[in-house]
Amino acid sequence: MGVFVKAADLGSFAAAAEALRISPQMVAKHVVFLEDRLGTALLNRTTRRQSLTDVGRAYYDRCKSILMDAEAAEQLAQEMRTRPKGVIRVNAPVTFGAFSLAPFLTRYLARYPDMQVDLTLNDRFVDPLEDGFEVLVRIGEFEDASLIAHRLAPYRLIACASPAYLAERGTPQTPGDLEAHDCLAYAYWSPSLPCRWRFSRDGREEEVKATGRFRSNDWRTLLHAATEGFGITLGPESVLSAELAAGRLVRVLSEYEGPARPMHVIYPASRRPTVKLRSFVEAVVEAFGPK
Known part of the structure; x- marks a missing residue:
């Protein structure tokens, strides 16, 4: 599938072969294998140009989606084996953030030297996607299908x-x-x-x-x-x-x-839980979760 998609993207077997560091003959074998397996042509090929057939176009779109999912799965597996790294933007209530979360954050940063935390404190409601926050700590009742919440000890x-x-x-x-x-x-x-x-x-x-x-x-x-x-x-x-x-x-x-009042640590459901996000949320739950 990868070879077929690369050939379709670049417009020729020769260009795909150069990009993949294999021979044009090997590119052709991969495409022919798929066509034999499916029982239909995927590419219209002439000496000067090539183009996707109707079946090839539909198959190409699905192949790209499958390959992206496979790449994401590999990346996730690799991330799970690495230490948290990068910047995480956090929003929390003023009093809890200043007195309880701040000491926790210094311990967290000492534990993960490759991490950086950007902390904003306010008591107003914020939209994590619109305001660019990756993690929220919120006090009060919580119901929002667009967010994933982990319960902490009551405030x-x-x-x-x-x-x-x-x-x-x-x-x-x-x-x-x-x-x-x-x-x-x-x-x-x-x-x-x-x-x-x-x-x-x-x-x-x-x-x-x-x-x-x-x-x-x-x-x-x-x-x-x-x-x-x-x-x-x-x-x-x-x-x-x-x-x-x-x-x-x-x-x-x-x-x-x-x-x-109930308290939760929250992050957007649409955000893929990277290793830095997972490590931070797990650390918050460990420190402030129900005892």
């Missing part, structure tokens, strides 16, 4: 405050007690919109309005304010664990479950 939020704040203001025992405290609220869209925190216990959910003297659309500033004793913050457990271990913050309402 859990817990309430914390500094020991100094709790010594001065007391420790809330129920979510309703938060209404008497300074809550460091995350401003999702506009400072005019109320921020509500949800907690659950024994299957019952309780929602409270989080109010206080300081709110921001950047959770890092809220974390700083919390460690400085300016209120109670509701933030990701994965990030706050370090602050809790160091004693800079203390968890409150530990008998209640804070909000938890």
Whole structure:
């Protein structure tokens, strides 16, 4: 098939022979073999020119497709034997990306010295194909047939405050007690919109309005304010664990479950999973997958 396609592409047996580094007679034998097998002529040949027959044209198109698939299969097999190499463009939410994904990326790059990562952080929805991202990390419910998603551990939020704040203001025992405290609220869209925190216990959910003297659309500033004793913050457990271990913050309402949202690592279904893409996604799932 390869010889036949090359002869059709280049217009002569002699040109195909030169390109394939075989003799014109061997090119002719390959084409005749196919014609005998199929029981029909594939090429109209004269001393001056050659052209595809109707059957030859249809057969040529299918042969090209088959040969491309075979080449892709060989390339995939070769890639699976090699180390990841190249640039991978990643998009992730701001807080998760800055606190959790960034340390993971330095470990990943140390593990694969031929890889480069281009990381963009934002909380808006992005189209991976339109915006040119190969991998997304997204928090929230997910349904999109054009994307392949691998589930990660849920993004859990817990309430914390500094020991100094709790010594001065007391420790809330129920979510309703938060209404008497300074809550460091995350401003999702506009400072005019109320921020509500949800907690659950024994299957019952309780929602409270989080109010206080300081709110921001950047959770890092809220974390700083919390460690400085300016209120109670509701933030990701994965990030706050370090602050809790160091004693800079203390968890409150530990008998209640804070909000938890599903999280996935995602890539376009239309994108062939190259060795670099596979290695990155597998590493993310290993680091952040369900435990």
